[in-house]
Amino acid sequence: MTAIHPTAVVDAAAQIDSSVTVGPYTVIGPHVRIGAGTTVGPHCVIEGHTTIGRDNRIFQFSSLGAIPQDKKYAGEPCELVIGDRNTIREFCTFNIGSPGDTGVTRVGNDNWLMAYVHLAHDCIVGDHTIFANNSQLAGHVHVGDWVILGGFTVVHQFVRIGAHSMTAMCSLLFADVPPFVMCQGQPAQARSMNYEGLRRRGFSPTRISAVKAMHKLLYRDDLTLEAAKGRIAELGSSEPELAADAELMRSFLDQTSPQRGIVR
Incomplete structure (x- = not known):
């Protein structure tokens, strides 16, 4: 049987795997589904149309699936979907989506x-990310795989953060952060590329050299963004090992709006 503490309030309509553990005084609503092996700590509230996968660890005092902090929201059945093997620490607040997006x-x-991580409505977070304490994402923010956000990073709505990028503590993001970029400041500025992170993930010296070349094209060669994209495409075609990394960067830049731009 599911290990539900007697003081927890779990709606009979909630779909909870028999291996799930629910701590004292936690409240779980009728439209919640929780997969095998997940543990939910005490004093959590999980509500709304929320789906949580396998083997997640949800610590005390988290609020998952509350309605968006959006005045336009009018009760539509939007969702929060959480995958597998995530660690969600104390006082996190993840809202469901909104009808103005997906x-x-x-x-x-x-x-x-x-x-204290906050994910506002319609945020999309990839895999293998690390969000340090008090990282705050406004609505519609998209975060790629392997991103690291330093503590107290604040992200403006609709900003995109590319895979393998990293922010320093107290960074304030108003513009898109391309893949691999390390940034810092208020507003954030590009400082370098995340070379150490790439080494830890097994990037070869050739691939890291290509990332250095992309950094030079974007930030050192005084090129327009369009010109830099063309040079990055050429870099990817020069050697098969570099094609995926160059395409990751080029595709990201293609989706950057001229109004928002990238961190500089």
Whole structure:
């Protein structure tokens, strides 16, 4: 049987796997589904149309699936979808999506989300990310795989953060952060590329050299963004090992709006 503490309030319509553990005084609503092996700590509230996958660890005092902080929201059945093997620490607040976007706030797999992280409506978070304490995402923010956000990072609505990028503590993001970029400041500025992170993930010296070349094209060669994209495409075609990384960067830049731009 599911290990539900007697003081927890779990709606009879909630779909909870028999291996799930629910701590004292937690409240779980009728439209919640929780997969095998997940543990929910005490004093949590999980509500709305929320789906949580396998083997997640949800610590005390988290609020998952509340309605968006959006005045336009009028009770539509939007969703929060959380994948597998995520760690969600104390006082995290993840809202459901809104009808003005896809209607889904989504968190992938194997993420490490520290205390007081906020995901507003329609945020999309990839896999293997680390959000340090008090990282705050406004609505419609998209975060790629392997991103690291330093503590107290604040992200403006609709900003996109590319895979393998990293922010320093107290960074304030108003513009898109391309893949691999390390940034810092208020507003954030590009400082370098996340070379150490790439080494830890097994990037070869050739691939890291290509990332250095992309950094030079974007930030050192005084090129327009369009010109830099063309040079990055040439870099990817020069050697098969570099094609995927160059395409990751080029595709990201193609989706950056001229009004928002990238961190400089």
